[in-house]
Amino acid sequence: MRGALARFAARRLASMVLVLLAVSLLVFAIFNVLPGGDPAVRMAGKIPTETQVEAIREEWGFDEPVYVQYVTTMEKLFSGDLVSYFTQLNVTEEILKGAPRTFALAIGAAIIWMVFAIALGLYSAMRVGTLSDRLLTVLALIGISMPVFWLGILLSHYLGYEAGIFPTGEYVEFLDSPTQWFWHLVLPWFTLAVLFIGIYSRVLRSNILETMDEDYVRAARAKGLPERQVLLKHVLRNSLIPIVTLWGLDFGAVIGGAAILTELVFSLQGVGQYTAEAIEQLDVPAVMAVTMYGAFFIVIFNALVDIAYAALDPRIRLEGRRQA
Amino acid sequence: MSGAPLLEVRELAVSFNTEEGSVRAVDRLDLDVAPGEVLAVVGESGSGKSVTALTLMGLSRGPNTRISGSVRFDGIDLIAARDEELRRIRGERIAMVFQDPMTSLDPVYRVGDQIVEQIRAHRETSREEARSRAIELLDAVGIPDAASRADAYPHQFSGGMRQRVMIAMALSLDPSLLIADEPTTALDVTVQAQIVALLRELNRARGLSVVLITHDIGLVAEVADRVAVMYAGRVVEQGTLDEVFYDPQHPYTWGLLGSLTRIDRPRPERLPQIPGAPPSLLSPPQGCHFRPRCAHEFERCAQVPDLEARLAEAPGHLDRCWLDPVEKRERRPIEVDGS
Numbered sequence: 001m002r003g004a005l006a007r008f009a010a011r012r013l014a015s016m017v018l019v020l021l022a023v024s025l026l027v028f029a030i031f032n033v034l035p036g037g038d039p040a041v042r043m044a045g046k047i048p049t050e051t052q053v054e055a056i057r058e059e060w061g062f063d064e065p066v067y068v069q070y071v072t073t074m075e076k077l078f079s080g081d082l083v084s085y086f087t088q089l090n091v092t093e094e095i096l097k098g099a100p101r102t103f104a105l106a107i108g109a110a111i112i113w114m115v116f117a118i119a120l121g122l123y124s125a126m127r128v129g130t131l132s133d134r135l136l137t138v139l140a141l142i143g144i145s146m147p148v149f150w151l152g153i154l155l156s157h158y159l160g161y162e163a164g165i166f167p168t169g170e171y172v173e174f175l176d177s178p179t180q181w182f183w184h185l186v187l188p189w190f191t192l193a194v195l196f197i198g199i200y201s202r203v204l205r206s207n208i209l210e211t212m213d214e215d216y217v218r219a220a221r222a223k224g225l226p227e228r229q230v231l232l233k234h235v236l237r238n239s240l241i242p243i244v245t246l247w248g249l250d251f252g253a254v255i256g257g258a259a260i261l262t263e264l265v266f267s268l269q270g271v272g273q274y275t276a277e278a279i280e281q282l283d284v285p286a287v288m289a290v291t292m293y294g295a296f297f298i299v300i301f302n303a304l305v306d307i308a309y310a311a312l313d314p315r316i317r318l319e320g321r322r323q324a
Numbered sequence: 325m326s327g328a329p330l331l332e333v334r335e336l337a338v339s340f341n342t343e344e345g346s347v348r349a350v351d352r353l354d355l356d357v358a359p360g361e362v363l364a365v366v367g368e369s370g371s372g373k374s375v376t377a378l379t380l381m382g383l384s385r386g387p388n389t390r391i392s393g394s395v396r397f398d399g400i401d402l403i404a405a406r407d408e409e410l411r412r413i414r415g416e417r418i419a420m421v422f423q424d425p426m427t428s429l430d431p432v433y434r435v436g437d438q439i440v441e442q443i444r445a446h447r448e449t450s451r452e453e454a455r456s457r458a459i460e461l462l463d464a465v466g467i468p469d470a471a472s473r474a475d476a477y478p479h480q481f482s483g484g485m486r487q488r489v490m491i492a493m494a495l496s497l498d499p500s501l502l503i504a505d506e507p508t509t510a511l512d513v514t515v516q517a518q519i520v521a522l523l524r525e526l527n528r529a530r531g532l533s534v535v536l537i538t539h540d541i542g543l544v545a546e547v548a549d550r551v552a553v554m555y556a557g558r559v560v561e562q563g564t565l566d567e568v569f570y571d572p573q574h575p576y577t578w579g580l581l582g583s584l585t586r587i588d589r590p591r592p593e594r595l596p597q598i599p600g601a602p603p604s605l606l607s608p609p610q611g612c613h614f615r616p617r618c619a620h621e622f623e624r625c626a627q628v629p630d631l632e633a634r635l636a637e638a639p640g641h642l643d644r645c646w647l648d649p650v651e652k653r654e655r656r657p658i659e660v661d662g663s
Contacts (some may be wrong), residue, residue, distance in 0.1 A: 215427040222381055222422075223442040223493065224415030227407075233441075234430050241432075314477040315431055 008316075009307045016303040023295040024077075028070050031288050032060070043284040045086045056085065076285075077292055086283040094274055094286070095293055101171050102270035104181070105262065106254040108189040113196035114247060120197065121204030122236065128209060136201070143198030152191040152265035160187060169266040184266075192262045196250060200243060207239035214238070241312050245305050252301025256294030330533050331357040331380070331501060336393035336403075338372075338379050346390075347605045349375040351557040353393070354631055354642075357501065360531040362524075364544040364565075366580065367554035370602055373537045374423075376554075377505045380535070381420055382410035397501065416446045419494035423506035425486035429478035436462070436474025439493045446497055461492040465522060484515030491522060498530075505537045520546055541584055545569065553577050556603050556613035559631055563641035571653075573634065573643040576614045578656055612644065620647060620655055 032039045040057040041048060057063065061072045076082050080092040124136045160168035166187050172180040211217060212235055220230045256271075263272035271290060278286035310316040338350040350372040357363045365373050378384040380395060382402060395402040397418065402410065414420075422428040429438060439458035443449060449457075455474070462470035465488040478486060487507060494502055504523065508516040524547050526532050538544060544551055544565070551568040553561040553576065561574040572578050579598035600617035609615050611626040618625070624646040633639045635649050645652070 215422060215424055216430040218378075218383060219420075219422055219428040219490075220430065221383055222414055222420040223445065224411050224413070225441065225445045226411065229441075229445065237432060238430070313432060315479050 005307075005310060008310050012303045012306050016299050019299050019302075020296060023299070024074060024292065025070070027288055027291050027295075028073050031284055032062070032069055032073060033066060038062075042282070043085060046282065048085075052085070073288075077289060082285050082289055084278075084283050084286045086281050086286075091286050091289045095271055095289060098269060098271040098274045100174075101268050102257060102259070102263070102272060103255060104171075104174070104185060105188055105192065105259060105268060105270060106251060108185055109192040109196075109254065109259075109262075110247070110251045112189050113193040113200060116193065116197045117200030117204055117243075118236075118240075120201040121208060122231075124201065124205040125208035125212070126231075128205075140198040140202050143194045144202075146194065148191060148195065148261040149265055151194060152187070152262055155187050155191055156265060169268075171266075171268045171270075188262050188266045188268060191265065192254070192259050200246065203246065204239060204243055207242060208235055211235045211239045241309065244308055244312060248301045248305030248308065249298070252298045252304075253294075255301070256297035257290055258294070329356040330359045330361075330398060331355070331535070332394075332396040333376075333380075334394045334396075336376070336379065336395060337391070338375055338384060339390050341388040341390070342606075345606050348608065349557055349605060350379065352631075353554075353557075353559055355535075355552055355559065355562070357533050357535060359500070359533055360527070361549045362527055362534040362536055362547050364536045364538060364548035364551045365554055366538060366541065366544055366551060368539055368602060370556075370605070371554040372557040372605075373539075373554055374505055377420070377503050377535065377537050380503060381414055381418060382407070383414075412446065415442050415494075415499075416497045417499050418501045418503065419497070419499040421487070421490050421494050421502065421504045421507045424510045425483055425490050426510065428490055429486060431478055434475050434477055435481070435489045439474075439489075439496050442493055443496050457496065458492075461496055462489065465489075465492040465495070466518075467492070482515075483511050484518060487511060487515075487519055488522070491519075491526075495526065495530075495532075499532070501533045501535065502526075503535045503537070506539070507536070508540065508543060509538070516543070523547060541580065553580065556608060557605055558613060558644060559642075560614065560645070561641075561643040562631065563638065563643075567638055567641040571635075571638070571641070572656070573641065573649065573652055574614070574645045575618050575620055575647075577643075579617075582657060612646070622646070 031042075036042075038053070038057075040053045040060065040062050043056050043060070044052050060076070061069050064072070080090075082091040083089065084091055084094075120136055120140075124133045127133045156166075156168045160166045167180075167184045168187075170184060172184050174181040217230060217234055220234045221227075225233075257275045258272065259270070260272040260276050262268075263270045264276055267273065271293065274286070275290045275294075277283075278290060333353055333355040336350055336353040336355075337348065339346050339348040341347075353372075353376060355363065355365070355376075365376065367373050375384055379391060380397075380402065382405070384391070385407070391403055393403065397413070400409075400413070402413070405413070429435060433441075436455060436458045439461060440451060440454040443454040443457060444451070447454075459470045459474050462474055467473050467485060467488055473481075478489070481489060487510075491507075502523075507523065508519050511519060520543060523534060523536070527534050527547070534547075536543070536548060548565050550564050551562065552559045553568065553574065555576045561568060561572065561577045568577060569581065572581055576598070583596050583598065598617060603609055603613055603616065611628055612618070612621075615621050615625045627646075629644040629646050631642045631644050633642050634645075635641055647655070
């Protein structure tokens, strides 16, 4: 049984490598091959000089055949000495500087949104049709519809600037001051989590309601299990399986730099903010690098989700290989 | 029937409030089950059989359900019992086997663990003890290699094997009453026979009382001691297997028995059936619920006949039909063996 899961995981991780290879080809094609002017000019920044462009053309091998260009590009991307022609800073170093901030934001927010979504989804489903259920529906809709930058600015203004409860932005290194680190992240965490709490609590609510009608839930009650056990062990456990999928994908995206708006509003200087700035300045090497970085996390969390899914739902594992 | 019944249902009524109005799913239902007896509750879909079964377990309770009457199980009133009291009885003293074994086991837990879970919900036993009991039970219901199969997931069993697992689970705490709600309906015919034989054996060997809910007359003939025929929420006839099968009193029972095809007779042109459809329980007909489909309807049928003994020679044979017993025997269209 365990062996089957390990084999499944190995297969899934191998296919992940293929996907990443495809992504790298795509990134290469979009930035270096697609027509739309001289790639060396694009890469050089907004006001390049002739010598700069020539140097870049030489460095990236834009005169060489396409496959050589691909290899050169990948070497540059993965060697860690890719430099932005706009800021003259090492791109890999910049990403590595931003990654812990993005991780701190993503992990905290993900914990918050899961805890709240499970609590609210369960509560809503238990009281389906009542006033509190309807109220939560409305709140969830508001949470989903609220633009992140707007919510972030409101929170930062009223709870930060006006009330002075929380800092209005910036990131404090955990090692410098754990309490300040935490305090500075509270508003960003909630700002990012609100949308997901709204979506996840609704999805979970409907999953729970669906699961409660399952025969095995009625059978669990007929066994004389305490209601709490029926709810948590049978209803919630089965309802959470699809949520895990959602969670993995969203978490992978946020880690990969998708929380651009939250990072900007609170100027956390994470990967998302770096991405936003790179795009704004048409800093091609930086954009290429963050694209690969983001793709890596999205793909890896996709694979992890599939593996988690197989671990959570024993029916998945047997696919492809039938056991007695 | 002698001695105090194990289960005594009196005037049980269950209705559900729906958006279209109140649905009276079970109406003034009386049933008795003696210790060690198999009572078959027969009727077509929508006749209230399953609601009755769920109500006996306290599983039909809810904000939109109204339940009245009394259900006494071994001296305990199950209708008045509090939820926690009922929970202790469920699974421990009254167990239930459901229609569809494919969906009645939780797909994400090993079957052994699902039995262990039930044992530990009622008894203070260690996991290991409960597990060896679970393996013992799986073995007892005929699952080969029970010790390793206990670690398998439900999807790794066939339908018949899953129903055996369900039965093993139901037996795990040695209940005195087993409610089997269409236990063979979802199974292949050959597997059906095995499950029936298993239920019969458990009934004989353990003195387990069984309420068998079914629409399968053949199954009833094989295992039941007594039969209650339900129609549109009411019991229309009740008696021993022989009484109901060989001297049916209610026109609905005639129709039910008449719709059987017999292997020892020439095949009829068309399968016999009861004309019409069961009434909507939102607005049931006044009086006898079978009236609109009955060929023998007369004025008195506008009043509800009580479920009572109408035959001097069979005080335990009850029915809800106004027709005179002598007239019934004359009008009865079906051949009756042995009478």
